[in-house]
Amino acid sequence: MSQSVINATPEKVAGVAQRNKPGTGERITRALDRSWRPVALLLVCFGAWWAIAAAELVEPYLVPSPGATLDVLTGKTDYLWQHTWVTTYETLLGFLIAVVVGVAAAVIMVYSTTVEKTLYPILLFAQVVPKIAIAPLFVVWLGFGIAPKILIAVLIAFFPVVISMVTGLKAVDPEMLQLSSTMGANSWQTFVKIRFPASLPHLFSGLKVAVTLAVTGAVVGEFVGANEGLGYVILQANGNLDTPMLFAGLLVMSLIGVILFVLVEIAEKFLLPWHASRRDSGVTTAY
Template structure:
């Protein structure tokens, strides 16, 4: 073989598998492989729901049929959309505040042992206190507006964010930190170049938990005192024994949580392609 041919041939390292960028067909097949099992389970659940309603195993005023629930959603789309937007807004605002405060608190705790020993027990105590028990206090203090709902969403979503961020910041290889110090990197440079990027996989794990909990926090706040939102819709439907509307509110609330979870997962894959590819690909080396 000529020297030019050798130069044109890409070098391959022994023991390392070739991992080219997957094609659209491969990505579609991979997505279908991951999705068909939960879709089948979801269809089975809806089939069981329909069977229970069709055979009247349970009274219709207790468990409405899927058709009756769908009719309510189609008959009152504006009503449900109005309250869905309120709950979504409360959830997103509470989640974003929890992310900002949680990351800042985690950074301070990691870089200050005194702050960590002082703040961590308080965070743990605040987490174990049932939010539904203290929600009426927030309504008394802040009124029936949007503030109590956002505050409860922040309190519920805050703990997973700060714990995952602290874990990620502490999981950095000590040798990397020693190397950066040896090379004369300043603390803020070490944080931006090493600590923070290394903590992102842990952070996104906490964010996926926190965003679903934020939905619960917003609805809990609406249960206590509100005149709008999906929590208000569910309470009104429960008081009027309107189970189709109640089930419709529950379905929409669940859909909000699923959509937000998927959005965070998409953001993770876009911001951390190296992490997502390492997790998805079974092996990149051979022995």
């Protein structure tokens, strides 16, 4: 490659076009373009729910009206908030433990073939075992406190973290590893400068799956044995045929999952601005 091409700016290279950074208006337009479809779908679902309840096609004790559910959300805010905080705490703690242990296990598996061949089948077996089937055992062993819920959240969120991290660490270009070795980098420097940064896009894909599964794990633990948390609220409402409270609990639980997913998405945006999926501007080939 000639020196003139190397020193040339992107817009001066044949077949390459430079995209300008989008302004505030363009960013707002893009955000609206991405969000109007899911918002429209939610409005359609809400409209169908309201129409079914208004037409009394289903008994109110089976499907409550949106108004009745909203009354519960606004009238029992303190009650719901108390249990929401418990479930959120269990979810976050279980998710964080799963991330730390999962990333550490993935690194060890990548750097040790013996550990990978030993640990991977066990992880696969643990993943296919239904967590709701073994949840009662955790309650028997650990009691009705917060520990069984956190453990179930960890077990459910752990597998996506491990698999995504292993995939990311192994997806590094071998030529980059050879180059770092040629330049005298040791294993730690290669990991910090090359392997770990290259694995982050895969890791965040797993984290977005894991954080939503952690909510499910915490609620499953509350279903089995608890006296607080949204799982407890839903179970009590189901036993009392209090469907407005049941629907309110389900909506709040879903909202927790959505918020946590968005937070991971925001963290990915700020930590990986260099990744292709996060670029608002850059170079585009014209071929």
